[in-house]
Amino acid sequence: MDTWKFYGITHSEHVVCNPTSEQKLGQLVDLMQLPTDAHVVDIASGKGEFLICLAEAYGVRGVGIDLSPFFVAEADRRLGERLPEAGISFAQMDGAEFEPDNQHSFTVASCLGASWIFGGHEGTLDALVNMVAPGGWVIAGEPYWLREPPEEYLLATGLTSDAFGSHIENVEAGERRGLDLVHTLVSNKDDWDRYEGLQWYASSQYARAHRDDPDLPELLELVAKDKSAYLRWGRETVGWAIYVFRYGSA
Numbered sequence: 001m002d003t004w005k006f007y008g009i010t011h012s013e014h015v016v017c018n019p020t021s022e023q024k025l026g027q028l029v030d031l032m033q034l035p036t037d038a039h040v041v042d043i044a045s046g047k048g049e050f051l052i053c054l055a056e057a058y059g060v061r062g063v064g065i066d067l068s069p070f071f072v073a074e075a076d077r078r079l080g081e082r083l084p085e086a087g088i089s090f091a092q093m094d095g096a097e098f099e100p101d102n103q104h105s106f107t108v109a110s111c112l113g114a115s116w117i118f119g120g121h122e123g124t125l126d127a128l129v130n131m132v133a134p135g136g137w138v139i140a141g142e143p144y145w146l147r148e149p150p151e152e153y154l155l156a157t158g159l160t161s162d163a164f165g166s167h168i169e170n171v172e173a174g175e176r177r178g179l180d181l182v183h184t185l186v187s188n189k190d191d192w193d194r195y196e197g198l199q200w201y202a203s204s205q206y207a208r209a210h211r212d213d214p215d216l217p218e219l220l221e222l223v224a225k226d227k228s229a230y231l232r233w234g235r236e237t238v239g240w241a242i243y244v245f246r247y248g249s250a
C-alpha cells in the first residue's frame with residue numbers, strides 16, 4: 001500500500017509523530033526563548049506541531065519540509081486553525097533536496113525522527129549545521145540502542161545493528177562537529193507506549209470504519225508485525241531522545 005497512506009492512518013491520532021510527549025515538546029519550546037526575528041527550518045515537519053508551537057510562543061518565521069502529502073495537508077490545516085497569520089509555511093518535498101537560500105542563515109534547524117533523509121544521525125547533523133547560523137540551535141530527534149539489539153529483533157524489523165548509536169554516541173556525534181549539547185529530552189516507557197499504542201488504536205479504528213478498503217489486510221498485517229516486534233524486543237531495546245545543541249557563539 002502507499003507508504004504515505006499507511007503513515008497517515010497509523011499516525012492519525014498523533015499530534016507529535018515521534019515518541020516525545022506533547023508535554024516534553026512544550027518544555028523544549030519554553031527552554032528556547034527565541035527572539036521574534038528567529039528563522040526556523042524543520043525538516044520532516046510531520047503535522048507541523050513543533051514549528052506551530054514555536055510560532056505561537058515567539059512569533060518566529062519558518063518553513064517545514066515534509067514528503068508526505070497527508071502530513072503537509074494536516075500541518076496546513078492546523079496552522080490555518082491556530083495561527084493563520086503566522087510567517088510559516090509547509091512545503092511538500094524531499095528534505096534531502098531542501099537548499100536554504102544562504103548557508104548558515106537559520107536560527108534553528110531541526111529534524112525530529114527522520115535521519116534516514118540524510119543517511120543517518122551524523123549526516124543529519126552535518127546537514128543541519130550547514131543551515132544554522134552561529135549561535136543557533138541544531139535539534140535532532142534520534143533513536144538509540146538501550147542494549148545490543150537481539151538478532152530476532154533485527155530480523156523482524158529489517159534494521160541493522162549500525163542503524164543507531166548509543167545515547168552517548170549520538171551526543172558525541174554532535175560534539176565532534178563543534179556542537180555544544182545544552183539539553184536532551186529523553187522519552188520514557190510511558191512516552192513510547194503512547195507513541196506505539198496510538199498506532200494500534202488508530203489502525204483498529206480505521207479497520208472498523210473502512211471494512212472495504214482493499215489495503216486493509218496489508219495495513220493490519222504490518223501493524224501487527226510492528227506491534228509484536230515492539231512488545232517482544234523493541235520496548236527493552238530502543239530509546240529515543242531529542243538532542244538539543246547550540247552551534248558556536250552568536
Ligand SMILES: C[S@@+](CC[C@H](N)C(=O)[O-])C[C@H]1O[C@@H](n2cnc3c(N)ncnc32)[C@H](O)[C@@H]1O
Nearest residue numbers: 016017018044046066067068094095112113114
Ligand atoms: C517519525 S515522523 C516525524 C514527524 C515530525 N518531525 C514529528 O516529530 O512530529 C517522520 C516524518 O518524516 C517524513 N518524511 C519521510 N521521508 C521524508 C523525506 N525524504 N523528506 C521529508 N520528509 C520525510 C514523514 O512524512 C514523517 O512526517
